[in-house]
Amino acid sequence: MELLDGKKVAASVKETIKQEVDELVKNGKRAPHLAVILVGNNGASETYVASKQRSCAETGITSTLVKLEADVSEEALLNEIRQINDNPEIDGLLVQLPLPKHINEQQVIESIHPLKDVDGFHPVSAGNLMQGYPTFIPATPFGVVMMLQHYNITTAGKRAVVVGRSNIVGRPMSVLLSSNTDYGNATVTICHSRTKDLEKICAEADILVAALGKPGFVKAHMVKEGAVVIDVGITRVEDAGSKRGFRIKGDVDFAAVAPKTSYITPVPGGVGLMTIAGLLKNTLAAYKLNSGYTS
Numbered sequence: 001m002e003l004l005d006g007k008k009v010a011a012s013v014k015e016t017i018k019q020e021v022d023e024l025v026k027n028g029k030r031a032p033h034l035a036v037i038l039v040g041n042n043g044a045s046e047t048y049v050a051s052k053q054r055s056c057a058e059t060g061i062t063s064t065l066v067k068l069e070a071d072v073s074e075e076a077l078l079n080e081i082r083q084i085n086d087n088p089e090i091d092g093l094l095v096q097l098p099l100p101k102h103i104n105e106q107q108v109i110e111s112i113h114p115l116k117d118v119d120g121f122h123p124v125s126a127g128n129l130m131q132g133y134p135t136f137i138p139a140t141p142f143g144v145v146m147m148l149q150h151y152n153i154t155t156a157g158k159r160a161v162v163v164g165r166s167n168i169v170g171r172p173m174s175v176l177l178s179s180n181t182d183y184g185n186a187t188v189t190i191c192h193s194r195t196k197d198l199e200k201i202c203a204e205a206d207i208l209v210a211a212l213g214k215p216g217f218v219k220a221h222m223v224k225e226g227a228v229v230i231d232v233g234i235t236r237v238e239d240a241g242s243k244r245g246f247r248i249k250g251d252v253d254f255a256a257v258a259p260k261t262s263y264i265t266p267v268p269g270g271v272g273l274m275t276i277a278g279l280l281k282n283t284l285a286a287y288k289l290n291s292g293y294t295s
């Protein structure tokens with residue numbers, strides 16, 4: 001069993017980005033610029049946004065945080081988005097999810113200009129991804145394929161099982177793994193809450209991606225000997241003994257499953273860090289699209 005080290009791989013992706021950004025700035029160009037809109041005060045969201053901003057700073061990417069009150073109107077939020085869409089100095093925009101109940105998430109996602117959609121959540125981005133055209137790939141599945149490629153884990157001809165079909169993780173993950181690309185060509189099964197015989201299907205996977213948000217869901221009997229297991233799940237569970245009062249748990253029962261695997265991602269220290277690396281890559285790509293940059 002080998003650990004897929006998100007910290008290490010993300011650091012190497014970030015180093016490459018930093019070098020490219022440094023070069024741009026040395027040549028008198030402005031740095032890439034990411035805007036993040038955070039609505040309300042969800043603790044987990046605040047942590048992730050802070051972490052995104054820190055990673056921008058580390059790589060020389062400019063970041064702007066727009067913080068809005070939890071009771072902000074949908075119209076006011078859409079206005080902020082329009083202003084950023086129209087601002088030629090900003091390359092990428094993401095609105096941290098989840099949003100408060102009174103705001104229509106889909107409406108918000110659709111109002112982001114597709115050329116600035118570094119999350120890859122806009123239907124235009126999702127459609128391009130599905131049809132195999134260049135696009136912003138959602139950061140989490142992007143991070144997963146970067147991780148597989150870093151460890152030279154091939155996917156062609158393998159059986160991949162993705163548990164979860166959300167627009168931000170499971171669905172795009174399944175599209176990437178089944179795409180006709182270096183990181184695709186797997187035979188992919190998507191499982192969800194209505195799947196029958198889920199345990200048996202998982203146990204047939206050469207590559208198993210768990211993205212359902214149920215801590216410890218994947219047990220040893222659901223994993224084939226020698227499989228590659230990717231744990232996307234991030235759930236905060238109370239832990240009085242820890243400094244923060246909680247710890248984060250993945251969707252895989254790591255202690256029981258790890259010994260059966262060829263490769264496995266830890267939580268924390270796995271996919272989460274790669275997600276941020278994916279976002280930074282998308283931001284640099286947005287800069288190249290939007291600033292008239294030619295290499």
Ligand SMILES: NC(=O)C1=CN([C@@H]2O[C@H](COP(=O)(O)OP(=O)(O)OC[C@H]3O[C@@H](n4cnc5c(N)ncnc54)[C@H](OP(=O)(O)O)[C@@H]3O)[C@@H](O)[C@H]2O)C=CC1
Pocket residue numbers: 140163164165166167168169170191192193194195198211212213214232233234235271272273275
């Ligand atoms: N590491 C990272 O960077 C990121 C981690 N995450 C984490 O990944 C996890 C999934 O996130 P997200 O996709 O947004 O979650 P969603 O809640 O949007 O989707 C969960 C999916 O899992 C399916 N599901 C739920 N329960 C079961 C079950 N018992 N058996 C089979 N399928 C089930 C649901 O099925 P159905 O469609 O039928 O309801 C749904 O398709 C969460 O823990 C989240 O925190 C998310 C984003 C980034």
Ligand SMILES: Nc1nc(=O)c2c([nH]1)NC[C@@H]1CN(c3ccc(C(=O)N[C@@H](CCC(=O)O)C(=O)O)cc3)C=[N+]21
Pocket residue numbers: 047048051094095096097098119139140234248267268269270271272273275276
């Ligand atoms: N518009 C939008 N885009 C997103 O990409 C988005 C979002 N909304 N909403 C929430 C999810 C979740 N997400 C994570 C990012 C980083 C870590 C991460 O850095 N995890 C570290 C540390 C985790 C910790 O200690 O809390 C780790 O896994 O090691 C995790 C999860 C992005 N998301």
